[in-house]
Amino acid sequence: MGDDGAVIDHFGRQTVLSTDLLIEGIHFDLMYTPLKHLGYKSVIANISDIYAMNATPTQILLSIAISNKFSVEALDEFYAGIYAACDKYDVDLVGGDTTTSQRGFVISITAIGEVAPDMYVKRDGAKVNDLVCVSGDLGGAFLGLTILEREKKIFEETGAQPDLENRAYIVGRLLKPEARKDVIEYFAEHKITPTSMMDISDGLSSEMLHICKQSNVGCVLYEDKLPLNEDSKDFAYKLELDPTACALSGGEDYELLFTVSQADHEKIAANNGLSIIGYITEAEKGKTFITRGGNKHELVAQGWNHLK
């Protein structure tokens, strides 16, 4: 800190960079996002992109713009979240600055990571017959957002305090996501090199279509293979939402979507935290989603708004 830039040594490693710009009112709502969580999540969202390249984040640069309504205490809370994430993921905050905004809070984070030469994973390497896999479970963050938006509306209309009882899991998925460092470590330990990988920030369908497009392949995904959490399912049913739709189109889970060669099947199956949800096909066969009942649909990216 204190210099115009930061200096990092590299000898025989490759540098990976990722940048995110987060705008109040677009990417987050301070009404139900505690500032400490916002700081934490800002780091997670950014370093998740580094892990998604099979790389290890090492440093971040953080610039923020705040209005003069922001108190020193509020800023301390935000930074407490930033530092908590940096500590947990062993990342150093090495630079950036604080500036003024006329309105709203703006966060710009750049993460730097490193990877052994030619071990990085992009989106364009998926091959026909590769397995399509995801980490963790899907749709929780979207359902967390749904309950917080609902409670916000109730509060605005009636003044009633939020009722989040028994919703810790889905609210936690939204407000305190984690990056899948452990998955990258598992790959290294078991000598798995994914052929393509992305983190799921915009929803499974959307990310899967990105991989298909950039790898020039098609895919088949199975509804009954999608990893869903019981609490997520329970709340989805309560709202008369389809948990599958939440998993396909809900964003911000920060799980990893990746493809591996069939030769790695056993290694993936041996990890309970990873799910094989389909396989890669020739591009001409399109992108297919097979429902529990055996019906075939085209996989389409509908986005969050569709679910609301």
Next chain:
Amino acid sequence: MGDDGAVIDHFGRQTVLSTDLLIEGIHFDLMYTPLKHLGYKSVIANISDIYAMNATPTQILLSIAISNKFSVEALDEFYAGIYAACDKYDVDLVGGDTTTSQRGFVISITAIGEVAPDMYVKRDGAKVNDLVCVSGDLGGAFLGLTILEREKKIFEETGAQPDLENRAYIVGRLLKPEARKDVIEYFAEHKITPTSMMDISDGLSSEMLHICKQSNVGCVLYEDKLPLNEDSKDFAYKLELDPTACALSGGEDYELLFTVSQADHEKIAANNGLSIIGYITEAEKGKTFITRGGNKHELVAQGWNHLK
């Protein structure tokens, strides 16, 4: 582009990073800043920080947030400026993204540079008796801003079109600054390693005090040594502003402020584009500014607002 991050090779080099967050209404005014110039200047401001570490910028990441009022043509103009600067300074745009803002234009740029190991220059290396030097001339960008703000006010009050006749130099200093790549190249060619360096984005006084603080030294600067452009002086007098005050407190000139050992005196003096404006003293002697009339003042950072 198209991946979560960018991959860069490094073998036996050091990586330098710099990040800037620019907010409409705070850092720029679209009423008198053509978008192409804004794009150009955004890159310049950022890579100037890299040169200020005696390093060479190689890549930038650019993220922007725009409201839906922004047209495709406007965005094209902005990117034309970005690419023009990238071309001129041989820098690649390797990543970033575009997102939505509710109001206003937000620009986040991160520059990556490289430097031979241990050749980078920080702010904390100035030594007693070192020469204090600057590139180019100072105060022009502030005066350019002053005339544009004045014409904006006249336009808002009377509808009269801006009268910028004969003010091309100072308006150009504000709207189309350049980064001092040539100075870094001169250092390399003549084997000069500055002991400390910064770019002048907030004004000479403010930057000089940063170097003094971080190097734990004092300084003496001479008014009659400050490099002033004739057009800048002429316009300052017309406004009854002191050109010296503009040079000390006006920002955004993006010139380099640096210190060198006295052994490099001849090499610096041989370059007409560089000025020796003072020298470094023990910290106890304070920071002194000596006027043309021989009066001694304490050097203070007053900032732009003081001038208005």
